[in-house]
Amino acid sequence: MPAPLFSVTTPSFRSGSWLKLCIESVADQEGAAFEHIVQDAGSDDGTLDWLPQDGRVRSFVERDSGMYDAISRGWRRSSGEILSYLNCDEQYLPGALSSVRAFFERRPDVDLLFGDVVVVGPDGSYRFHRKMIAPHLHHTQVCHLSALTCAMFVRRSAIEKHDLYFDPKLRIGGDGEWVARALAAGLRCAVLPRFLSAFTDTGANMMASPNATRERLDLVGRAPGWVRALRPWWIVSHRLRKLVHGVYRQEPFGYDIHTQGCERRVHFDVRKPTFRWRLQPEAAS
Secondary structure (H helix, E strand, O other), rough: OOOEEEEEEEEEEEOOHHHHHHEEEEEEEOOEEEEEEEEOOOOOOOOOOOOOOOOOOEEEEEEOEEEEEEEHHHHHHHOEEEEEOOOOOOOEEHHHHHHHHHHHHHOOOOOEEEEEEEEEEEOOOOOEEEOOOOHHHHHHHHHOOOOOOHHHHEHHHHHHHOOOOOOOOOOOOOOHHHHHHHHHOEEEEEEEOOOOOOEOOOOOHHHOOOHHHHHHHHHHHHOOOHHOOOOOHHHHHHHHHHHOOOOOOOOOOOEEEEEOOOOOOOOEEEOOOOOHHHHHHHHHO
C-alpha cells in the first residue's frame, strides 16, 4: 500500500465530542491520500470507548508531556510527505487537502505553508476570520505568532533535515516557538489565500493564562537585544504587510463544517465578514 501524501496528527485528552467532529472533517477530504493519527493521553471521558474502534484513524493511547509532545509523537509515527496537526476543536474545510496538494506540486521550493482560517462558535456559527501572511522571524520572536496552526502544513523533508519537532516542555506557546525555529532554520514559507480550516472558540482562553505569559516572555528573551529594541517597528511593518496583502478586506463568503448532532456538514453564509478578534464572553472575562 503506497504511503499517504498527508499525515494529520491530533493530540487528544478529554475532548471526545469535539474530536468526533475533527475526525469527520479529515475523513471526508477528497483528492488527496492521507492518514489521521490521534494521540490520546488516556482520556477518561468516554473517548476510549469508541476511539480504538474508529477505523478512519490510527489511534495511540499513551501518557505524554502535553499536546506538543503528542504532536511530535504522531509526526514521528507518520509516513506522509506533508505533515500537519489539528487540535480536537479544529476542522478542515471541504477541499482543504486537495488545495494544499496542488499548491505543493506547483511550488516545490516551499517548505512551510499557511492558509486562512474561519473562527466559529461552539454551534459552528461565524465569529470572525483570519487571513494569513507569511510569518516573519523577528515579529514572531518579540510579538506573537501571526498564523493559526490549524491551517499549517510542512514538508517532512524539512522536519527531518532540521530536527524540527516541538519542545515537549512547553504547554501553550509551543507553536510560536516552533515557527520561530523553523524560520531561523531557513524554511521557505508561503501562503495559500483560501479558507482551509475552522477553529472553534469554545470559551477557553489559554493564551491569557500565567503559563502562556511565561512561555511568551521566554521566547522574547531568546531574541537578540537589537530585535527586542525594534519591537515597535516589527509591529508597524507587520500591519503594513497585512494591508498590502489585503488581509483587512474580505467579500461575503460561506463555509461548511461539522456540528454537534448533525450527520453531515452544515452550511453557514457570512454576509458581514470581520477580521476583528471577538472572544466568547466567558473567555474575555
